[in-house]
Amino acid sequence: MKYVxxxxxxxxxxxTQSDKIIEKYGYAHISTGDVLRDEISANxxxxxxxxxxxxxxxxxxxxLIIKMLAVTLDDIKxxxxxxxxxxxxTTPQAEALQTMLKKRGGDVDTMLSLEVPKEELVxxxxxxxxxxxxxxxxxxxxxxxxxxYNEQTAPVMDFYKKEGTFHGIKGIGSIDDIFGxxxxxxx
Ligand code: AMP
Numbered sequence: 001m002k003y004v005x006x007x008x009x010x011x012x013x014x015x016t017q018s019d020k021i022i023e024k025y026g027y028a029h030i031s032t033g034d035v036l037r038d039e040i041s042a043n044x045x046x047x048x049x050x051x052x053x054x055x056x057x058x059x060x061x062x063x064l065i066i067k068m069l070a071v072t073l074d075d076i077k078x079x080x081x082x083x084x085x086x087x088x089x090t091t092p093q094a095e096a097l098q099t100m101l102k103k104r105g106g107d108v109d110t111m112l113s114l115e116v117p118k119e120e121l122v123x124x125x126x127x128x129x130x131x132x133x134x135x136x137x138x139x140x141x142x143x144x145x146x147x148x149y150n151e152q153t154a155p156v157m158d159f160y161k162k163e164g165t166f167h168g169i170k171g172i173g174s175i176d177d178i179f180g181x182x183x184x185x186x187x
Contacts, residue, residue, distance in 0.1 A: 002081030011121035
């Protein structure tokens, strides 16, 4: 079982590239953002709590996310691997993931970090906002999400650099070009 983290700022293409990875490698997909949006749609207690953070572009607290991730991971049927998309977003989340995977006899094998300049992120997210119906794809919240990424999420890169699993991926160009760079790493 391979465990891969796809990482990067909002709008860097994590979801798009995850779809291509799933198609080629047959991995299961865990997107904490998708799980949270499902909880919001179902109007659960977790969804209601999470929404108070998501609508302002802030991170949902680590304890809620880590509990939710453990449940999601337990539900995953045996596949070739798992791709974590939008998780971990803080160093405590990265540490919790490592503990959870160690219990399953694994660890993160590869961390793919999509690198995209800020102006391009804003352009992509504004464009996505025209059709995504996501309450957080508007300029004010986009700016907040990028700031939160730089302050709270970017340090996660150091965790994986120390682990020796970090791979920077140039995240601009065509979707297929970017995927080609990912395939070079995943083999
Ligand atoms: P995403 O779909 O990954 O862009 O996530 C949308 C929003 O959900 C984020 O802006 C956060 O508010 C929340 N969220 C998703 N994943 C996490 C996570 N791992 N930790 C904290 N908040 C998260």
